[in-house]
Amino acid sequence: AQSVTQLDSHVSVSEGTPVLLRCNYSSSYSPSLFWYVQHPNKGLQLLLKYTSAATLVKGINGFEAEFKKSETSFHLTKPSAHMSDAAEYFCVVSDLPGQNFVFGPGTRLSVLP
Amino acid sequence: NAGVTQTPKFQVLKTGQSMTLQCAQDMNHNSMYWYRQDPGMGLRLIYYSASEGTTDKGEVPNGYNVSRLNKREFSLRLESAAPSQTSVYFCASSVGYEQYFGPGTRLTVT
Numbered sequence: 036a037q038s039v040t041q042l043d044s045h046v047s048v049s050e051g052t053p054v055l056l057r058c059n060y061s062s063s064y065s066p067s068l069f070w071y072v073q074h075p076n077k078g079l080q081l082l083l084k085y086t087s088a089a090t091l092v093k094g095i096n097g098f099e100a101e102f103k104k105s106e107t108s109f110h111l112t113k114p115s116a117h118m119s120d121a122a123e124y125f126c127v128v129s130d131l132p133g134q135n136f137v138f139g140p141g142t143r144l145s146v147l148p
Numbered sequence: 149n150a151g152v153t154q155t156p157k158f159q160v161l162k163t164g165q166s167m168t169l170q171c172a173q174d175m176n177h178n179s180m181y182w183y184r185q186d187p188g189m190g191l192r193l194i195y196y197s198a199s200e201g202t203t204d205k206g207e208v209p210n211g212y213n214v215s216r217l218n219k220r221e222f223s224l225r226l227e228s229a230a231p232s233q234t235s236v237y238f239c240a241s242s243v244g245y246e247q248y249f250g251p252g253t254r255l256t257v258t
Binding site: 039044067069077078079080081084086125129135136137138139140141 | 246
């Protein structure tokens with residue numbers, strides 16, 4: 036069975052400082068991993084995905100994530116936070132395309148001026 | 149391309165009433181999904197359809213039924229709504245590993 040743990044329910048950073056959102060997963064197979072962002076009262080947008088190619092994945096809006104199999108982690112980072120990054124972020128794992136996507140509980144990112 | 153569309157955007161039901169949430173996609177995707185989103189719990193899969201004519205239960209199927217009407221449309225039905233079904237419902241479609249989400253339906257059951 037798959038599962039996702041997002042270690043922080045809320046992260047607060049100042050504008051211009053680095054962002055780190057943590058994600059650990061459990062999967063019986065070689066999983067694919069994703070980060071989605073949800074702005075208030077909006078749908079979900081794919082930030083980036085890992086599907087067994089390069090372990091360092093670059094996404095939209097300056098975000099990137101590194102797949103570390105030994106640590107079963109897929110943490111999301113950004114060098115410099117912007118006010119527009121304030122949103123809810125979800126880590127997702129899937130081991131079968133087109134079937135079972137399992138979402139983490141989400142991390143709410145606040146960006147302070 | 150409209151992507152994934154959902155109707156209605158908002159709905160208020162009384163306990164025991166029924167309703168159908170509609171979802172359509174114009175991207176020719178085989179797989180479609182229904183999720184519910186509750187605070188602090190992320191999105192939980194209700195049902196999914198890997199292809200036209202097939203449906204499978206997800207994590208929280210109780211109290212719901214689905215119909216994959218054709219390749220484009222995947223509807224979610226609440227036969228007898230309960231307050232525990234108050235939530236935001238998202239439909240999604242996918243090609244391979246990438247999912248595309250609709251804007252959501254906010255449902256309140258009183």
